[in-house]
Amino acid sequence: MKKLFRKCLVLTMVLSMLFSLSAAGYASEESSGSPVVISYTVDDANVNKGDIVNISARIKHTGITASDVSAGFLDVTRVVDSFEGGRIDVALVNSVSGQLEFDVSVSGAKYKGTGNSLKLMVGYVGTSAPYENLEINIVECKEYEEPVYEEPEPYVPDPVAAPMMIISRGELPANISAGEEMTVTVNVQNIGSTSMTSPVISFTPSDYLMMTGTASMYQLKTIAPGKTESIDVKIRALDEISSQVQYIDAEVKFQYFNRVTTAEGSGSGRVIIPANVKKEKEPETTDVESPVPNLIVGQFSYGGSSVAAGNNFTLGFRFTNTSENLDVENVVVTVDGGTSFTINGAANTIYFDEIEAGGEKRVSVPMKALQTLANGAEPVMINFKYEYVDNRKRISASSDVKITVPVYQPDRFEITSPTVPVMVYAGEELNIMMNYVNKGKSPVNNLEARVEGIDTITPVQNLGNIEAGRSGTMAFAVTPSEPGEAEFTIKVVYEDANGQEKEMLFPVSITVEQMEIYDPGFDEPIIEPEQESTVPWKLIGGVAVVLAAISAIIIRKKRKAAKSKKEAQMWESWDEEDEASPEEQASSETSLEKRKEGQ
Numbered sequence: 001m002k003k004l005f006r007k008c009l010v011l012t013m014v015l016s017m018l019f020s021l022s023a024a025g026y027a028s029e030e031s032s033g034s035p036v037v038i039s040y041t042v043d044d045a046n047v048n049k050g051d052i053v054n055i056s057a058r059i060k061h062t063g064i065t066a067s068d069v070s071a072g073f074l075d076v077t078r079v080v081d082s083f084e085g086g087r088i089d090v091a092l093v094n095s096v097s098g099q100l101e102f103d104v105s106v107s108g109a110k111y112k113g114t115g116n117s118l119k120l121m122v123g124y125v126g127t128s129a130p131y132e133n134l135e136i137n138i139v140e141c142k143e144y145e146e147p148v149y150e151e152p153e154p155y156v157p158d159p160v161a162a163p164m165m166i167i168s169r170g171e172l173p174a175n176i177s178a179g180e181e182m183t184v185t186v187n188v189q190n191i192g193s194t195s196m197t198s199p200v201i202s203f204t205p206s207d208y209l210m211m212t213g214t215a216s217m218y219q220l221k222t223i224a225p226g227k228t229e230s231i232d233v234k235i236r237a238l239d240e241i242s243s244q245v246q247y248i249d250a251e252v253k254f255q256y257f258n259r260v261t262t263a264e265g266s267g268s269g270r271v272i273i274p275a276n277v278k279k280e281k282e283p284e285t286t287d288v289e290s291p292v293p294n295l296i297v298g299q300f301s302y303g304g305s306s307v308a309a310g311n312n313f314t315l316g317f318r319f320t321n322t323s324e325n326l327d328v329e330n331v332v333v334t335v336d337g338g339t340s341f342t343i344n345g346a347a348n349t350i351y352f353d354e355i356e357a358g359g360e361k362r363v364s365v366p367m368k369a370l371q372t373l374a375n376g377a378e379p380v381m382i383n384f385k386y387e388y389v390d391n392r393k394r395i396s397a398s399s400d401v402k403i404t405v406p407v408y409q410p411d412r413f414e415i416t417s418p419t420v421p422v423m424v425y426a427g428e429e430l431n432i433m434m435n436y437v438n439k440g441k442s443p444v445n446n447l448e449a450r451v452e453g454i455d456t457i458t459p460v461q462n463l464g465n466i467e468a469g470r471s472g473t474m475a476f477a478v479t480p481s482e483p484g485e486a487e488f489t490i491k492v493v494y495e496d497a498n499g500q501e502k503e504m505l506f507p508v509s510i511t512v513e514q515m516e517i518y519d520p521g522f523d524e525p526i527i528e529p530e531q532e533s534t535v536p537w538k539l540i541g542g543v544a545v546v547l548a549a550i551s552a553i554i555i556r557k558k559r560k561a562a563k564s565k566k567e568a569q570m571w572e573s574w575d576e577e578d579e580a581s582p583e584e585q586a587s588s589e590t591s592l593e594k595r596k597e598g599q
Contacts, residue, residue, distance in 0.1 A: 011547045033063015035122055035134050038101075042140045045431070045477075049113030049144035053083075054106070057136055058093065059122070061100040061129075066092070068100065068127045075123035076104055079133070082115035082141060100124075113144030159258040163192020163225065167250050167269025170230075175274040176246070181212060181236045186271060188230070188252055190223040196265070197222045199254040203233060208241045209248065209273065220252075237275060242395050244292050246273040289391060293323030295331070295384040297401045298360070306406040306498065309441070310371035312344055315380065315405070320360040323388070327356050331386040335365050340378035340407070344368040355386075369407050375442060375497050377404040411496040412439035413466070418490060418508055425515040426483045432508070434490065437471035442497035453488030454478045466494075483514040 040057040047053050076090045086109030093101035104120060116138045123131040170185035186203075190196050202217040212234045220229045235248065251268040277289055300317035307313045315335070321328050331352040337343065344366040352361055369378075382401040387394055415436045424430050438444050447463040456478045463474060480486040490506040 033061060035059050035061045035132055037134070037136050040136055040138070042138060045140060047111050047138065047141045049111060051111050053109055053111060055083075055109065055118060055136075055138065056103060056105045057118075058101065058103050059134065061124070064100045064124055064127055064129055066094045066098055066100050068124070073125035074102055075125055075131075077121050078106070079119045079121055081117050081119035081135075082112055082138070083109035083118060084112060085110050111141060116141035116143070157259040159260045159263075160194055161192070162258075162263065162265035163190050163194055163196055163254075163256055165190055165192075165196070165223075165252060165267040165269070167252070167267070167271065169271045169273075172274070175244075175276045176209075176235070176237045177276040178237050178241045179239045181234065182273075184233050184235060184248065184271065184273065186231055186233055186248070186250055187228050188220065188223060188250075189228040190225055192256075193225055194256050194258070195222055195224050196252075196254040196256055199223060199229070199252050201231065201250055201252045204249040204251075205235060206246045206248070206273075208238045208243065208275065209235050209246050210238065212236045223254075235273070241275045241277050243397055244275050244277055245294075245399070246275045247271060248273060290326055291323065292395075292397055293321055293326045293328050293357070293386075293388050295319050295328065295355075295386065295399055296322055297382060297403065300403055302405050306408050307369050308410040309369050309373040309407055311410075312366065312368045314364050315367050316362065316364045317382070317403070318360055318362050319382075319384070319401075321355045321357060323357045325357050326388045326390060327354055327359075328386040328388045329354050331355055331361075331384065333363060334383040334385075335363075335367075336381040336383070337367055338379060338381065339370075340373055341367045341369055341380060341405070369405075373407045373409075375408050377406045379404050409440050409442040409497045411444075411502065413437075413444045413494065413496070413502075414439060415492055415504060415506075418506055420508055420510050423511045423513055424480060426480055426512050427515060429477055429479050430510070432476045432478060432490070434474050434506070435471065436466070436474065438466045438468055440497070441468050443467050444497075445495040447494040448492070449474045449476075450491045450493070451476050451478060451488060452491060454486060455481060480510065480512040483512045486510050486512045 036059065038058045038060050040055060043054045044051060074090050074092070076088060078086075078088060083106070086106045089105045089107070091103045091105075093103060106118065109118075118136040118138055120134045120136070121131055122134055166187075166189040168187045168189070170187065172182070172184070176182050186201070188199070188201065199220040199222070200217060201220055203211060204216070205211055218231055220231065223229050233248065237246070248271045249268065250271060251266065253264070253266045255262055256265055257263075277292075297317050297319045300315065302315050303313045319333070331354075333350040333352070335343070335348045335350075337348075346366050348365065350363055350365075355361060380403050382403065383398065384401070385396070385398045387396050389395070413436070415434055418432045418434050420430065420432055434449075436447075444466040447466055449461045449463065451459050456476055458476060461474055461476075463472070466472070476490070478488070487507065487509045490508060492504040492506070493501060495501055
């Protein structure tokens with residue numbers, strides 16, 4: 001019996017533990033939940049150190065219903081955070097049913113300049129929920145950074161370019177004739193922005209001219225910007241001149257101060273000397289030499305109004321034999337792009353057997369502008385070498401023609417399309433940002449962005465000039481006023497390196513929803529269905545049935561064992577009676593009857 005009682009006691013304790021665990025689980029489930037920040041607003045998009053701001057936040061508790069907390073029984077206080085001062089106000093959003101929602105407003109708070117958190121301690125008077133800490137991260141806060149003083153670098157002015165010059169000559173009394181001497185005045189004009197100091201000029205005459213002075217190199221005075229220095233040069237024509245076009249090449253070397261140091265520069269030019277082919281002293285003959293046939297460039301093109309740096313283009317030009325009666329032969333045309341252009345996949349020399357008098361030829365040369373060229377006009381030299389026969393005499397001649405090709409850096413100014421949300425509320429301010437980058441090698445000027453078709457406090461932004469390689473962001477704050485589809489346009493206007501105005505349009509379309517307004521009217525009370533008990537009664541009943549069956553089996557076995565033992569004792573006593581004397585058997589039967597009567 002003691003063992004049976006002990007087992008029943010253990011069974012009772014197990015059932016008590018199961019019940020207590022189930023009740024504890026139900027109680028913990030009933031108190032689960034925590035406050036969650038649904039949204040917050042700040043009255044300033046950028047909050048800096050010392051700014052006074054107003055912050056409003058909507059908070060929802062996932063474990064407490066609105067009916068558990070009466071109005072005025074929310075205890076919300078501030079703890080140490082990134083703000084100081086200010087007044088805190090609390091208002092319930094729903095006071096009848098559903099999960100608890102309430103608004104917390106902090107007005108007149110001063111930002112300390114460090115961190116970006118607003119910390120609250122919330123208590124729910126009237127409930128068993130404990131006080132809870134709540135932290136709201138205010139992303140509009142800009143942490144204060146101590147200014148770093150940097151030692152200014154010493155000012156070094158940008159060096160100026162070497163001054164350019166124009167070399168010309170004075171008026172000649174007449175064309176120079178064979179064997180004649182003449183004095184030519186050569187002028188050197190400084191068209192740069194700095195003085196040319198210690199200039200030295202040297203001369204090289206053409207094949208049919210010679211210098212008659214004591215030297216071919218002369219020292220000039222300092223030439224100030226915009227000033228001109230002149231020098232007289234004596235020349236003499238040879239006894240025979242085969243071309244009417246003679247010249248003197250002049251080269252000037254000088255020093256100049258480029259605002260940083262003294263540098264060396266140079267310049268050159270050609271002075272044309274018209275000549276008479278025939279000797280004046282020779283008697284006139286019937287064989288009069290014809291004028292020298294000249295080859296001149298009449299028209300040229302390069303595929304458009306200008307050429308982009310780094311691009312391929314075709315230089316095409318037409319040249320004409322100006323002579324009316326002489327053909328030219330063995331014409332060799334050489335195209336030289338200098339340091340600005342290269343010949344692209346072809347030779348720079350073209351050959352023609354013959355060009356008749358007054359005839360013309362066309363030439364096309366594939367070329368490429370170098371990538372590093374700046375905006376401006378770059379020269380291309382065209383040289384003609386040819387022969388002609390006059391009075392049964394073969395004569396060689398040449399001429400040079402200079403043309404210019406305007407070059408510009410291509411426009412590589414890029415603006416990303418604006419990114420906007422799919423849906424906003426009417427009356428809600430929306431921030432739109434667009435990134436831009438100037439990938440070109442020239443600046444973009446007078447950049448302007450304009451918003452058209454929607455209310456905004458900043459409809460126009462003038463961003464000025466954007467240097468090569470610079471990037472940035474343009475931002476707009478727009479406010480759609482009516483629900484529906486709001487469509488507006490952002491127009492960006494700027495001037496490229498060629499001074500041409502460019503316009504880029506970015507259409508924007510967003511869906512505007514009507515903002516829902518909470519109606520504080522009285523609603524019908526909602527009768528919530530009774531919650532089912534979470535205690536596992538079925539499980540507990542099943543365990544009790546099993547334990548009761550086990551106990552019944554144990555008791556039955558014990559009774560059967562006791563009965564078997566009692567019958568065995570009775571059979572033993574009968575055997576002893578058979579062996580005993582008649583007196584003992586009579587005594588035994590008497591005792592047996594008494595025992596049965598006792599039972």
